[in-house]
Amino acid sequence: MSKYLVNKFLFTIDRDPELVERYREDPRGTVAWWEAERANAILNCHGDECSTWLEFTDAERQALATHDYPELFRLGAHNFLTLTLFIAMFERDYAEPLGFQREYAARLSGFTLPYPDIST
Amino acid sequence: MATVAAVIASTHHPFYYRASTATGDERPPFADEWVAKIEAFRQTLTRARPDVLVMVGSDHFHQIWLDNMPQFLVGKAPYYDGNWYNEEREFGLPRMRMLGHEDLSAYLLREGLDRGFDLAFSNELRVDHSVTCPLITLRPQTDLPIVPVYTNIFAPPMPRPKRFVQLGQAIREMVEAWPGNERVAIIGTGHLSLELGGPRQFGPHGPDPEFDRKAVEWIASGDLESALAEVSLDSLHTPGNATHGFMDFMLMMGAAGANVKADYTDSLDLFHTMEAYFTWYPNGADAQ
Numbered sequence: 001m002s003k004y005l006v007n008k009f010l011f012t013i014d015r016d017p018e019l020v021e022r023y024r025e026d027p028r029g030t031v032a033w034w035e036a037e038r039a040n041a042i043l044n045c046h047g048d049e050c051s052t053w054l055e056f057t058d059a060e061r062q063a064l065a066t067h068d069y070p071e072l073f074r075l076g077a078h079n080f081l082t083l084t085l086f087i088a089m090f091e092r093d094y095a096e097p098l099g100f101q102r103e104y105a106a107r108l109s110g111f112t113l114p115y116p117d118i119s120t
Numbered sequence: 121m122a123t124v125a126a127v128i129a130s131t132h133h134p135f136y137y138r139a140s141t142a143t144g145d146e147r148p149p150f151a152d153e154w155v156a157k158i159e160a161f162r163q164t165l166t167r168a169r170p171d172v173l174v175m176v177g178s179d180h181f182h183q184i185w186l187d188n189m190p191q192f193l194v195g196k197a198p199y200y201d202g203n204w205y206n207e208e209r210e211f212g213l214p215r216m217r218m219l220g221h222e223d224l225s226a227y228l229l230r231e232g233l234d235r236g237f238d239l240a241f242s243n244e245l246r247v248d249h250s251v252t253c254p255l256i257t258l259r260p261q262t263d264l265p266i267v268p269v270y271t272n273i274f275a276p277p278m279p280r281p282k283r284f285v286q287l288g289q290a291i292r293e294m295v296e297a298w299p300g301n302e303r304v305a306i307i308g309t310g311h312l313s314l315e316l317g318g319p320r321q322f323g324p325h326g327p328d329p330e331f332d333r334k335a336v337e338w339i340a341s342g343d344l345e346s347a348l349a350e351v352s353l354d355s356l357h358t359p360g361n362a363t364h365g366f367m368d369f370m371l372m373m374g375a376a377g378a379n380v381k382a383d384y385t386d387s388l389d390l391f392h393t394m395e396a397y398f399t400w401y402p403n404g405a406d407a408q
Contacts, residue, residue, distance in 0.1 A: 004186055011181055014206055043187060079317030079361055080274070081181060088209055098391075101322040108319040115318060115361055119276040120186055 003076045004120045005054050009034055009064060010081035012043075014088065024089040028065040035061070070107050076116040124295055125303035126168035127400040129339060129372035130161070131393065132177070132253035132309035134211040150390060157388055157397070158257045164384045164399035165258045167406070168305055172221045173259065174228075174291065176269045176308030176371055177250030182207075183242075184270065190240035191279050192287060194232070195268035196225035197243050202252040216252050221265035224298065228267060231294045237287060245270075254309045271371065273310070273364040281351050284367040285344060288374025292402075306375050310368030312336070312394045313359035320360060322392050328359035332394045335366060336387055339398050342380040344373050376400045 009031070013019045023030040040051040056064070063071040067089075072082050087100060094100045136158065139151045182204045184190065202216035225241075232239045247268050255262050269291070272278050288308075295304045312335050313328035320327040338347040347370060356363045376382070377400075384399035 007186060011185060015182075015204070017205065017209075043185065073317065078181075078275070081317075083317030083321070084206060084210065088206065098322050104317075105319050105321045105323075111319050114357060 002054065002056060002060060003078075003118070005039060005056060006060050006064065006072065006075065006077045007081055007120065008039070008054075010077065010085050012038065014081065014085040020085070020088050023085075027067050031056075031061060031065045069104065070110075073108055073111065074116055076118050078118050078120075079115075122295055122298040122300050122302045122304050124292060124306060124402045125170045126165060126305040126307075127292070127372065127376045127402060128165060128254075128258065128305060128307040129369055129376070129396075129398045130254060130257070130307075130309050131311060131395045131397075132250050133390070133393065133395055134207065134213065134249045134253060136253065137214070137256050138212040150388075154388060154390070154395075157386055157395075161384070161386060161397040161399070162258050162260075165305060165307075168401065169303055170264060170305035171302040172224055172304050173255075173264050173266045174224070174269060174295065174304060174306045175247075175251045175254065175266050176271065176288075176291075176306070176368060177247070177254075178271050178273045178310075178365065178368060179248055180250065180274065182248045183246055184272075186275060189272065189275055190270070191272045192237060193240040193242055193270040194225055194229050195220065195242050195245040195247070195270075196222055196229060197245055198222060200251075200266065200268060201246045202248070202255075204246065204248055207249050211249065213249055213252065216255070216262060218247070218251075218255065218262050219265040221267050224265075224295075224302075224304070225267045227298055228269075228291070228294055231297075232290065235290050235294075237290060250309055254307055258307065269308075271368055273367050276353075278353060278364060278367070280353055281367050281370050282348060284371040285348065285374035288371035288376075291371075292375040292377070306372075308368050308372040308375070310370075310372075311362060311365030312369075312396060314362040314365060314393050315360035316362040318361045324391055325389055326360070326393045328363075329389075329394070331359035331363070332396075335369070336385070336394075336396050339369055339373060339396070340382045340385040342373060342376055342378055342382070344370075344378045347373065372398075377402070 388395040
């Protein structure tokens, strides 16, 4: 498990308007680019001072590449990060206020307490 | 010595700004009642005539991130910019700038460290809606200097509820011992039951109305004993997966004092989560 890295992906995409759109339109390509180019960047550090060891598991890569937010929930991605980014990408596609948020809840309805652990 | 002019605890609903400023078809049906309640709540701070505001909140992964995660952090800067791109995007919040009060920040850091709280600090802090929402509701003119205090209610491992209470007690004592004549309001915001990114989110009410009823009673009556007996890091998962924000309410209960009844209590049952508003006047509402 590399929950930290999944969260780092969600965090860094969510705070960048261009990356939000890029991830919406091309999830698999964005995940591949990000893992190759950005996953090991230590935020606030010079480009030469990167980590060397961070990579997604196959399940994490696939969940991100298919916008599979129920699977991200199952994997223990931080619930707030996932929700915020997916609202940014998909709320616009729903006519009713909170339509996407309610569908999101419905698609997670199979989960009961205790939820997957979000500790990193 | 400084005077604690008011202790104020509330929820921080990021949709208030948009709901309260919307007009015509955009204005939700509950907006007028909500605005009336907020304006009455705002009056409880105005009446206290504060000079400086200690603002307790929690960064929602904006500036504070998992590569460098403080449990408790005090801002010490001459200014604080407020709100972030994704808060503008999702909630329609405006960009804001607040004055800081560096002397009180420095004092709380020094005294807090000496009292056994290993407080982190920030000299360049962009605050998020946990600080800006209570300013929008309670002091929209943002004319008073602030001291932001951030807590970790977001990323496990977190301090236990008792530690939040202890920090609230310490903030109250430290402010009361601060040399000076300022009137200080201690304001903190958290959540009642709340679910975000889970199956119980965005329902017609908060995810656990029974927890909310009990929580409002604990806060309004200052019943720290019951709150501490029933609330743990584990138990807070049950009312909703974002309910750890209730620990900021517990911090404020510590600041208000055990068994001290709130002088003002109000609540509003909204979609998604319950709003709740509390004010204490430790020295009386109109004390000099």
